[in-house]
Amino acid sequence: MRSVQQILSSKQLTLILVFGLSLISLLGLGYQFLLIPAQAQSIQSNVVYFVTSDLDLIEPELRPDSLSNHSSLVTLKDITFEASNEWQTVEFALNEGKVDALVIHHSSVDLIKWDVVQKYFEQQELVVMGLGVPGDELAELLGKPQLFTSTWSADSGYITPYFFYIYSYQIDGTEQDVALIQSSNQEFAGEEIKSEVQNQLSVSKRTSTDSLVYPANFTVMFSLLESHIND
Amino acid sequence: MKSKKSTRLKLNLTLLSLFLVLTLLFVKQVYANYHYQQLVLIPGAGHAMGGTYKYSNNGDNVYSIGWQAGTQYHIAVQGRVWGPCSRDMLGCTTNWWIVKDEQYHSKWWSAGTDFKYIASHLLNGIGVARHAYVYRPGLPTQVGYTSENGTQGGPGANESCFFNGPAASANIISGLPCP
Numbered sequence: 001m002r003s004v005q006q007i008l009s010s011k012q013l014t015l016i017l018v019f020g021l022s023l024i025s026l027l028g029l030g031y032q033f034l035l036i037p038a039q040a041q042s043i044q045s046n047v048v049y050f051v052t053s054d055l056d057l058i059e060p061e062l063r064p065d066s067l068s069n070h071s072s073l074v075t076l077k078d079i080t081f082e083a084s085n086e087w088q089t090v091e092f093a094l095n096e097g098k099v100d101a102l103v104i105h106h107s108s109v110d111l112i113k114w115d116v117v118q119k120y121f122e123q124q125e126l127v128v129m130g131l132g133v134p135g136d137e138l139a140e141l142l143g144k145p146q147l148f149t150s151t152w153s154a155d156s157g158y159i160t161p162y163f164f165y166i167y168s169y170q171i172d173g174t175e176q177d178v179a180l181i182q183s184s185n186q187e188f189a190g191e192e193i194k195s196e197v198q199n200q201l202s203v204s205k206r207t208s209t210d211s212l213v214y215p216a217n218f219t220v221m222f223s224l225l226e227s228h229i230n231d
Numbered sequence: 232m233k234s235k236k237s238t239r240l241k242l243n244l245t246l247l248s249l250f251l252v253l254t255l256l257f258v259k260q261v262y263a264n265y266h267y268q269q270l271v272l273i274p275g276a277g278h279a280m281g282g283t284y285k286y287s288n289n290g291d292n293v294y295s296i297g298w299q300a301g302t303q304y305h306i307a308v309q310g311r312v313w314g315p316c317s318r319d320m321l322g323c324t325t326n327w328w329i330v331k332d333e334q335y336h337s338k339w340w341s342a343g344t345d346f347k348y349i350a351s352h353l354l355n356g357i358g359v360a361r362h363a364y365v366y367r368p369g370l371p372t373q374v375g376y377t378s379e380n381g382t383q384g385g386p387g388a389n390e391s392c393f394f395n396g397p398a399a400s401a402n403i404i405s406g407l408p409c410p
Binding site: 005008009010011013014017018020021024025028149150157158159160162163173177188196197199200201202203204205206207208209210211213214224231 | 340
């Protein structure tokens with residue numbers, strides 16, 4: 001019987017290990033350069049949940065599988081929900097025009113290219129929902145801090161990550177009028193009309209929030225998200 | 232001969248270590264790139280949420296209609312749905328309310344009678360809307376307030392109700408606190 005040292009010093013083991021290393025290297029390269037780009041083209045849903053790959057950072061109730069299978073969701077409608085931890089994948093789907101709403105977990109905020117999100121939020125009516133992202137912070141990240149209009153007199157926000165904010169924004173008009181309104185912040189002005197708009201122009205914005213401490217509010221959250229998309 | 236064996240032993244151990252490290256990295260990479268698709272279930276029409284105030288999908292909308300015939304310069308409707316604050320908000324008590332849903336629609340040079348519609352369904356709250364019109368550039372803004380609760384239109388609302396909500400009303404269990 002051969003000793004361990006004999007096996008470890010054998011030529012056969014060298015050949016096996018070289019073969020094994022070649023195989024694992026090929027698998028790794030194939031996964032990196034073939035499978036992941038293929039995934040980038042695979043988003044078919046109109047709601048994408050962007051989350052970190054580190055599941056330890058995601059609260060159990062906010063994990064993709066928990067969220068999409070939550071018991072409070074009772075009737076199937078026409079929203080499809082898909083999770084991804086690859087920003088490249090999400091950006092590809094945004095470019096393709098497939099995404100109506102982007103859902104962001106608070107642990108993933110730093111992984112996002114916000115200039116890209118801002119562009120689609122402002123120009124393509126992308127709905128953005130933050131889970132555990134403070135409303136003022138999310139509005140700033142979207143480039144429109146005026147969207148955060150809290151009326152809570154003692155507002156320090158929610159004290160747990162179990163809450164959501166949904167923002168949507170639409171503006172339609174001639175390029176000249178849109179530029180005029182946006183540059184003078186008249187899009188949020190209420191009745192104080194100062195700019196001389198020359199043609200038909202419409203502006204809509206919406207902010208929704210609620211706590212997710214109550215399990216039933218997950219139903220409210222999804223209904224509001226659908227409403228933001230459809231309105 | 233012994234030296235050759237020793238060299239091969241070192242080589243094999245190095246290769247073995249490398250193989251183990253690469254395998255672990257590969258497994259980690261595959262695990263990190265999970266990607267799957269799920270359908271989300273959404274409640275259908277006609278549901279009402281429990282709580283002090285109830286809204287259903289049908290008929291509970293804050294709305295604004297511009298009555299002016301002909302072209303209006305500017306029409307705006309801002310709807311707010313006030314709901315009780317959540318227990319995970321700092322300083323929250325049962326008597327405090329916050330705006331949980333706020334919508335703003337405005338249009339310049341609206342031709343004829345315009346209709347703006349704000350769905351406030353499915354939120355446990357009370358809807359108050361502020362309507363503002365400027366019929367011609369330079370004319371003063373006309374402002375009015377309306378509210379709705381349940382399936383009934385509200386008897387009207389005022390500025391205080393819109394900006395402060397029903398926060399001052401303690402232990403509300405029925406009725407419409409605005410105005």
